[in-house]
Amino acid sequence: MAPKDWRAPGPDPLPPVLRAALEVFARHGYHGASIRTIADAAGLSVPGLYHHYPSKQAILRAVAEATMTEMLEHTTAAADDAGSDPAARFDNIVECLARFHMARRDHAFVASTEMRSMEPEVRARHVAQRDTQQKMLEDAIEAGVESGVFECAHTADAARAVASLCVSIASWYRTDGPLSPDEIVQRHLGFARGMVGAARA
């Protein structure tokens, strides 16, 4: 399902039970979160919660899967929106990642910090989704190098570095902070373009 506007992620699409669980994971960590605490936060009994999800691991899996799927949908929409111009594709993907990590801070925090808590199959799926994301960025960088608008010898490392930079926004961004989302996007676009050796204006 393509998002209407990747520049405005809009309200969190997580179902309320998962949203409540996400907040508990973000505050206490996966191992510090009891099923009872999650049930309380979701306004359910413990059996009621188990009716929705058979285990805490199933909840983590559902949160990670929903978040990564949403991120990939947004990134795909952003890239498609740019057409075939590599610099425009790169810019749109970076902007999309920056905006997504401002809008989904808890999701980003839990998805990255609780990879340690994912069972192997869940973790493998999560890593595959993350790699798909980075590959879109890498493809845009490679296309930019081929067409001469970027100067970058290590495109896979650059894609990881640019993605890491966008993810890190989630760790400090506050809606009441001194910079507007547009300012943050513009500044990080500048940093990201510098990382791939974009021609300077």
Next chain:
Amino acid sequence: MAPKDWRAPGPDPLPPVLRAALEVFARHGYHGASIRTIADAAGLSVPGLYHHYPSKQAILRAVAEATMTEMLEHTTAAADDAGSDPAARFDNIVECLARFHMARRDHAFVASTEMRSMEPEVRARHVAQRDTQQKMLEDAIEAGVESGVFECAHTADAARAVASLCVSIASWYRTDGPLSPDEIVQRHLGFARGMVGAARA
């Protein structure tokens, strides 16, 4: 105490009790780590652990404080080593941060993810140490802009972005990975120089 060689962080200087606690925090999270688990990992009884540290919070404080102090000592040594040339100072600080986050992966993970678990005073101290670190980077960027070797309109944001990039290395670096520490340093120096608009070779 200045480190002998900031390029080679060497063995972890944490006392064994704190090293054991760090590993438990990294695996289970602060809230998921019981005093008993930490005592077991440290080869101590619970009263024996309490003899060293009065609370789990005191352990987290000691770990964070020791890690940030070591990082600041290394960064200061790296900057001093470069003398007054701003580009060399910037390069040395970036290299130091990159190497430190390869050598102290668990420390970096716990220090950044468990800020949520720090009591206000501990957190304030931690943030102040982190800000000192970023200010050293910012000063080098500003000096580079003034002397014309960097082109960067937002030096504080650039310092945060470059520091975030170096910190992120801890999240994926493996000693048995495909890139050597020297290769990782060189590639990230390239990305960091691009972020501050360094003159291209």
